[in-house]
Amino acid sequence: MRRRKCRAVRRRALVACLLTASLPAGAASQVASSAGAQSKPKSALDSLKATIISQMAAALAQQKLAPKLWPAPMPCGGAQATTRAGGKTRVVVPGLQQYSVQQAVALAAKYGLNVEERSVRQDGTPNVVVSQSPPPKTIAARGDTVVVCWLRAPVIPYVLNVSFAAAQRTLADSGYLALPIDVIVGKAVKTGTVLRQSPRYGLSAALGSTDTLYVGVAPPPPQVQMPNLRGFTDDDATSALDAVLRAGQLKLPIGRRAVNGQSFDPRRSLVDSQRPDFGTVLSAGQTIELMFRDTTTPVPMPYVVGREYNSARATLRTVFQRGNLKLKISPRSVDGRANFATSIVESQAPDSGTTLSPQSDVQLVVRDTATIPVPPPPPPRQTLRMPRLIGSSVDAAIDTLNRLYIIGGFTPKMDTRGVNGSTYTHSRAIVDSQFPAAGDSLTLHSDVRVIVRDKRPFPWWWIIAGIALAGLGSAAAWMWPNPPLPPTPPTPPATHPSIAALNVVPYPDIGNPRVVLTTRRGETADDAFARLGLSFNAVADPGTQRLHEGEPPRAREETNDA
Amino acid sequence: MPETALTLRSLFDVNDQDAKRVIFDAVDGSVWDQVAIPRSLREAAAEKVAGTLNALLATPLSDTVANAFNGYTKLAKYADDQDHDVAEGDFSIESEHTPYVELKVTGLPAKEIKFPLTLSLNFSAVVLVIKKSHIVALRAGTCTASGKLSCEKIQLYERELKPVKLPGELPFGIGIRIFKMPH
Numbered sequence: 222m223r224r225r226k227c228r229a230v231r232r233r234a235l236v237a238c239l240l241t242a243s244l245p246a247g248a249a250s251q252v253a254s255s256a257g258a259q260s261k262p263k264s265a266l267d268s269l270k271a272t273i274i275s276q277m278a279a280a281l282a283q284q285k286l287a288p289k290l291w292p293a294p295m296p297c298g299g300a301q302a303t304t305r306a307g308g309k310t311r312v313v314v315p316g317l318q319q320y321s322v323q324q325a326v327a328l329a330a331k332y333g334l335n336v337e338e339r340s341v342r343q344d345g346t347p348n349v350v351v352s353q354s355p356p357p358k359t360i361a362a363r364g365d366t367v368v369v370c371w372l373r374a375p376v377i378p379y380v381l382n383v384s385f386a387a388a389q390r391t392l393a394d395s396g397y398l399a400l401p402i403d404v405i406v407g408k409a410v411k412t413g414t415v416l417r418q419s420p421r422y423g424l425s426a427a428l429g430s431t432d433t434l435y436v437g438v439a440p441p442p443p444q445v446q447m448p449n450l451r452g453f454t455d456d457d458a459t460s461a462l463d464a465v466l467r468a469g470q471l472k473l474p475i476g477r478r479a480v481n482g483q484s485f486d487p488r489r490s491l492v493d494s495q496r497p498d499f500g501t502v503l504s505a506g507q508t509i510e511l512m513f514r515d516t517t518t519p520v521p522m523p524y525v526v527g528r529e530y531n532s533a534r535a536t537l538r539t540v541f542q543r544g545n546l547k548l549k550i551s552p553r554s555v556d557g558r559a560n561f562a563t564s565i566v567e568s569q570a571p572d573s574g575t576t577l578s579p580q581s582d583v584q585l586v587v588r589d590t591a592t593i594p595v596p597p598p599p600p601p602r603q604t605l606r607m608p609r610l611i612g613s614s615v616d617a618a619i620d621t622l623n624r625l626y627i628i629g630g631f632t633p634k635m636d637t638r639g640v641n642g643s644t645y646t647h648s649r650a651i652v653d654s655q656f657p658a659a660g661d662s663l664t665l666h667s668d669v670r671v672i673v674r675d676k677r678p679f680p681w682w683w684i685i686a687g688i689a690l691a692g693l694g695s696a697a698a699w700m701w702p703n704p705p706l707p708p709t710p711p712t713p714p715a716t717h718p719s720i721a722a723l724n725v726v727p728y729p730d731i732g733n734p735r736v737v738l739t740t741r742r743g744e745t746a747d748d749a750f751a752r753l754g755l756s757f758n759a760v761a762d763p764g765t766q767r768l769h770e771g772e773p774p775r776a777r778e779e780t781n782d783a
Numbered sequence: 784m785p786e787t788a789l790t791l792r793s794l795f796d797v798n799d800q801d802a803k804r805v806i807f808d809a810v811d812g813s814v815w816d817q818v819a820i821p822r823s824l825r826e827a828a829a830e831k832v833a834g835t836l837n838a839l840l841a842t843p844l845s846d847t848v849a850n851a852f853n854g855y856t857k858l859a860k861y862a863d864d865q866d867h868d869v870a871e872g873d874f875s876i877e878s879e880h881t882p883y884v885e886l887k888v889t890g891l892p893a894k895e896i897k898f899p900l901t902l903s904l905n906f907s908a909v910v911l912v913i914k915k916s917h918i919v920a921l922r923a924g925t926c927t928a929s930g931k932l933s934c935e936k937i938q939l940y941e942r943e944l945k946p947v948k949l950p951g952e953l954p955f956g957i958g959i960r961i962f963k964m965p966h
Binding site: 397415746747749750753754755756757758759760761763764765766767768769 | 789824828839840842847855874875879882886888902
C-alpha cells in the first residue's frame with residue numbers, strides 16, 4: 222500500500238515536472254506547489270519525498286527548461302511575442318529561419334500563425350529571416366503572431382534637405398557611422414541643411430562605411446563701404462545707410478549732429494560731411510556720424526571759368542545740392558557750335574562768390590576747343606641743292622633763288638657784294654662767285670652770298686663794223702642783184718613760248734635735266750596741261766602675228782553658230 | 784557694240800581704277816622722274832593716259848587674224864576666180880602688240896608709255912571663206928583666247944584662257960589676197 226502511494230506521488234511529481242517544462246515560471250512554481258500540496262504527507266518520509274520532488278520540479282523549471290521557454294532578444298529590437306496556448310488549439314511553432322520572408326509567411330500560415338515582419342540592416346544575405354519569436358518548437362495557439370526579423374540590404378538613405386542632426390541620426394540608424402562633413406558656402410543655401418551627400422542615396426554600401434554630407438552654411442557677410450551721403454537729406458541718408466548695413470549684416474550706431482554743434486532741423490538740413498569718409502570699409506564696432514548743415518546757410522557761386530564744361534557742370538551740381546537748390550544751367554556757345562563735350566567755360570553768370578538762391582539760373586558761355594584752328598604742320602624738310610648762279614645776272618640769280626621757294630619752301634637771303642668791295646651797277650652786274658657753291662645742300666634759311674662784277678664794256682666798235690659790213694653788202698646787192706628767193710613757208714606758231722620761258726627752270730649744274738611744273742590757283746588740270754604744254758598721243762599697234770597650225774584648243778570650247 | 788566690232792579691248796576687261804593706279808605708277812617711274820610736277824597733275828595725267836586705253840586697243844580682232852593669214856601659202860591652190868569654203872581645222876595665232884602713249888612736255892624729249900600686249904588665239908573648226916582669191920571671212924566654230932596686258936613693266940591685266948564669243952562670221956574687210964605659188 223505504502224509502495225503504491227509512493228508510486229502515485231512520484232507519478233504526480235513527474236507530471237508536474239512535465240507541465241512546468243511547458244509553462245512559464247510562475248505557473249511551474251504553482252504546479253510544483255500544487256503537486257506538493259496534493260501529496261499531503263502522512264508521515265515524515267512522505268513529507269520529505271514531497272519536498273524533494275517540489276525542489277526538483279522548481280530546479281527543472283528554473284534551470285533546465287528556461288532557455289526553451291524564454292528565447293534570446295530579437296535582433297530587430299521588437300518586443301517578444303507571447304503565446305496564448307490556454308483554451309485553444311495548440312501548435313508547435315515551426316522554425317522560420319533561413320527562409321525568405323514570403324516562404325516564412327506561407328509556412329506560418331500552414332500552422333495557423335500570423336507573421337509580423339520586421340527588417341534589420343545587417344551584412345549578410347538580404348531578404349532572409351534571421352530570427353523569430355517565439356522560437357521554433359514553442360507551443361503556441363492558432364492565431365498567434367510570430368515576429369520574424371529578416372535582413373534588409375544596406376542602402377544609403379536619402380538625407381538631403383534635412384538638418385544635419387536629422388541626417389546624422391538617419392544614417393546612424395541605417396548602419397552608417399562615420400560622417401565626415403564638408404561645408405558649402407553659398408548665397409542661396411539654407412544654413413545647416415544637407416545639400417549634397419556622397420555616395421548618393423539609394424546605393425548599396427557596406428555597413429559602417431562613410432557617407433559624406435555637404436552641409437550649407439551661411440556665407441560671411443560681404444564687405445561694405447561707406448556711401449557718399451553728402452547732400453542727402455536725413456531720410457535719404459538713413460535709407461542709404463540701412464541698405465548698406467543690411468547688405469553687410471552690420472548694426473552700427475548712427476550719430477547725427479549739426480556742423481556748428483547747434484541743434485538742427487532734419488527736414489531742412491543736408492548731410493554736409495560724414496565719418497567715416499566715403500569708401501571706407503565698414504566693420505562691426507564702428508560708429509557712423511553724419512554732420513548736417515542747415516540749408517538756410519548761403520551757398521556761394523563757384524568759379525568755373527576756364528574749366529571744361531562737363532567738369533564745371535559737375536561742380537555746380539555738387540554746390541547746388543549742398544545748398545538744396547535746383548540747378549538750372551543755360552549754356553551758350555560763343556560761335557554757335559554746341560559740342561559741349563569739348564568746350565571750355567569762357568564766362569559765367571552769376572559771378573563767383575554770389576550767394577545762390579533757389580531762383581538762380583547759371584549761365585555759362587562756352588567755346589568749343591575743337592573749333593580753334595590748328596596750325597598747319599610745318600612743311601617736310603627737303604634737301605635742296607644750291608643752283609649755279611655764276612654768270613647770271615643779279616635779277617636772274619634772285620629769280621632762281623625764288624624758285625627754290627616754290628619747290629621746297631626755301632627762304633633765301635642773298636647778300637650781293639662787288640668783287641673786292643668794288644662798286645657795281647645792278648643792271649649790268651653778273652655773278653662772279655657764289656657761296657655756297659653750286660650743288661651744296663641748302664637749309665631753309667641759308668644765307669646766300671654772291672660776289673658780282675660789272676660786265677665788260679659793250680663792244681660798240683663791233684657794232685659799227687657790223688653796220689659797215691651790212692652797208693657794203695647791201696651796196697653789192699644793189700650792184701649785183703640776186704634772183705628772187707622762193708617764198709618762205711609760214712612759220713608755225715610756237716607752242717606756249719611764254720610757258721617755256723616762265724615755268725621751265727633748267728639746272729645746268731645738276732646732272733639730270735630737271736623741269737619744275739607748277740599749277741596756279743583755281744586752274745583745272747586740262748588748263749594746266751595746256752599751259753604747260755603736256756600732250757598725250759595714243760598710238761595703236763597692229764602688232765605682229767604668228768600662225769600655228771593644228772594646235773588644239775586648250776580650253777573648253779564654246780560653240781558658236783556659223 | 785555691234786558683233787563685228789570685236790577689238791583687242793573687248794578681250795581685256797580692265798578695271799578703270801586699277802588701270803589708273805598702275806598707269807600712275809608707270810608714268811611716275813618713266814616720265815616724271817625728270818620733272819617736278821604736283822601730284823594732282825600727275826594723277827590727272829595718269830587718268831588721261833588711262834583714257835587712251837580704248838584707243839590703244841582699238842585694233843579690230845579681224846585685222847589681227849587677217850594679218851596672221853597674210854602670206855599663208857597653204858591656200859595658194861584656191862587662188863582662182865571661184866568661191867571656196869575651206870575647212871582649215873584647228874590653228875592658233877600668237878600676236879604681240881606694243882601700243883603706246885606719246886607724252887610730250889615742253890622742254891623735254893617726248894616720252895613713250897608702252898602697253899605691251901601678248902595675245903594667243905586658238906581656233907577650232909575654222910572655215911575660211913575665199914572669194915576670188917581673197918580670204919574674205921572666217922567662220923570659227925570655237926575660239927579661246929588668253930593674253931597679258933601691261934603698262935611698261937607693270938602687269939595691268941592677264942586674261943586666262945577662256946572662250947571668246949565670236950560673231951558667226953569674222954569678216955576681213957576687202958579680204959586677204961591669195962597668190963599663186965610659182966611653179
